[in-house]
Amino acid sequence: MPQGSRPRCKACARPLSHCLCHLIPRLWPDTQLLVIQHPDEASHALNTARLLVAGLVNAHLLVTESLADHPDWVRRLSDSGWRNELLFPGPDARELGVACDTRPRRLILLDGTWRKARKLLYLNPILQSLPQVRLASGLSSRYRLRKVPHADALSTIEAGAEALSLLHPGFERDRLLAPFEALIDGQISAMGEQRYQRNYRDRQ
Template sequence: MSPPSQSHTVRPRCPRCGRPVELCLCHLLPNLTPRTEILVIQHPDERRHALNTARLLVAGLSNAHLLIAEQLPPDWVERIADRGWRTELLFPGPQVPLLTAAGQGDRPRRLVLLDGTWRKARKLLYLNPLLQQLSQVALPEGLTSRYRLRKAPATGALSTIEAGTMALQMIEPETDFADLLRPFDALIDGQIRAMGEDIYTRNYRRNEL
C-alpha cells in the first residue's frame, strides 16, 4: 500500500507585515502618522512576492492603505475623485513636475503609488482612467536604490517602500521618515543570509561596484 500523499503546507503569515510568522518584521515597523495619506494600489500578481515592500510601507503608517486590485472598486473611485482632497499620482514621465512640500492651509493631501513591475504599473494606469486624470508628480532623478537583490530596470528606479519614504520626506521635511526603511533593510539582509555570501557576491555585489 502506497503512503498517503502529503498536501502542500501553507506557512502561516503575520497579518500585519505579511511575512511568514517565524520571519515577522513587525518589531521593526514604526507607527508614523504623517499629514499626507498614502494609497498604494498593488497589482494582484505582486501580492505573494517574497519582497513585498508595499505592505511594509503601509504597515508602518497609521494613515496608509493597500488596495490590491487591477481596477478601482466604486468606493475608492468616489474617494479619489473627492475634490476636497489634493490627490496626486507619484509616477514618472516626460516633463512631470517634481513633488513639492505641502503648503500651509492646503486641502488634505493624498499620494497614490502604483506597486508592480513597470509593465504592470502602466497597466494599472491604463485600466483606471481616474488615475490618468490626477496631477502627476515625480521624485528627483539620480536616486539610488538600497534594493541590493534587484537589478533595477532603469537608473533611479526605487522599490515602493523607498519611493514612498522619499516622497513623504519631501512633502513633510520637518519629520524624519527613515524608520520606515528599517524592516526593508532587515528583509534584504535576511535574503542575503539565506542565499549565502558566495552566491550574493557572485550575482549581485559586483553591481554595487
C-alpha cells in the first residue's frame, strides 16, 4: 500500500472509514447485466458501475477496451439463445420495454464518459451488431457531483436501476441506489456545503 494512502475495503473499494457494504443489497432480477467498463474508469473514486454490479447477483463487470481479449464473452454475446441488447441511445435505438420474447435477457451497459463509451462501441464489432435500446426521455440524474452532457444523462448505476425497474415491476430500485446516494452525500459532506454550492449546484 502506498505511503499515506488509506486502507480500503476489499469488497466496495471505499476507504474503511466510509465502507458502503452494509448498504449494498443482493438483488436477483431475471435480466442479467453485463457492464463493460473502460479501463480509465476503474480507479475513479465515484465508481458507480462497481456499486451496480455488487448489488446484483446476476451481473458482471468486465474492465476492458477490447472484447477480443475476452473470447468467452464474445461467444456469449453471439449466442442466439439469449436476448442480448445494448443500452445505448443510438439513432436507431428503440425504447426499452417488456416484450413477448421468452429467451433469457442480457442487458449490456457501457461505463465511461460519452467519448469513451462511443470508443468502446467503435472498437468492438460484436457490440455494434447488438440491437440498441434506450431509456425513456425526461429522467433526471441524482448524480450531483458531475457536469452532465445533457439533462437526462444518468450514471451507470442509475441507468441500470431504471432499466431493471422498467423490465421488472416491483424491482427494489431504491435499495440498489442506496449506496450510491450515501456515496454522493458523503462526498458533498466532505467538501463542505459552500464549496459544493460554488462548484456544482449551478452545473445541474
